[in-house]
Amino acid sequence: MSKPADSLNVLISHVAADEALAHRAAAALRRAGHQVWTGDEIYPGDNWAAKYAEALEQSDAMIPLLSPAALDSERVQSDLAFALGQKRYANRLIPVFTAGADPQSERFPWVLRRFPLVRMTDGADSEEAAFREVTAMLKDSAAGTSEANATLTAKTADAG
Template sequence: MPIPEKLFLSHASADRPFVNKLATFLGTRKIPFWYSKRHVVGAQQWHDEIGKALKRCDWFLVVISPAAVRSKWVKRELMYALNEDRYENRIIPLFYKPCDTEALSWTLASLQRVDFSKNFDQSCQELIKIWRRS
């Protein structure tokens, strides 16, 4: 798999502490990413900024948790990615907390995924291996 030019990090706001930790890891590995906390500023039209980022990015990571399953924005972002050919084989669910994933999308079971529910450091290494970086 090619190394991301820029990945989109979809998550529920309740999962922000985990996403911040993941963002720090990605930054130390020099993997470019976009996520709302870092890239949407003040009074910007956040939904427009999300849309622009989805069009620019070439990989899509979605943090899976009960909060994500309830989030209409996570679902909208995931549906966008699933419908875009350029995200084919470039969507990676990151399982953060156990939940009913089918409530978010029945397609998640068929995608390559990384389970972050047990060991963060090992899961980060597993994620990196997807792009053949160590």
């Protein structure tokens, strides 16, 4: 069974302290039809590094949950560096700032200030609004890719 054209493989980059938030974000993205990887897919005895590398390689989009703790995380910083170097993440790297995280902080990679940022304040309403915003951004990105693929297919057919 193939996934819908506007469905993406999304990796949610987060720290352990934000795991509950990552699960809520994953649930919202799954309701929108996306495949989501949060790290729960790693089981005791698995090679953690290999599983994580596989998830990074298979993902089409990344949603880093940037809490104050995440801004100090080497892994989250490495995930961001990886995503910035991948063309497939164009328009699909969507930083989400949680309550208390400051996008102007020196700990935040300056280059991401050029990206659309999603901000979340305390409270379920803010959280749901942020998840809706992320879902809409992913949908727009996936639709753009589907249109580009259809154009490429048409051009290839015309050339043949």
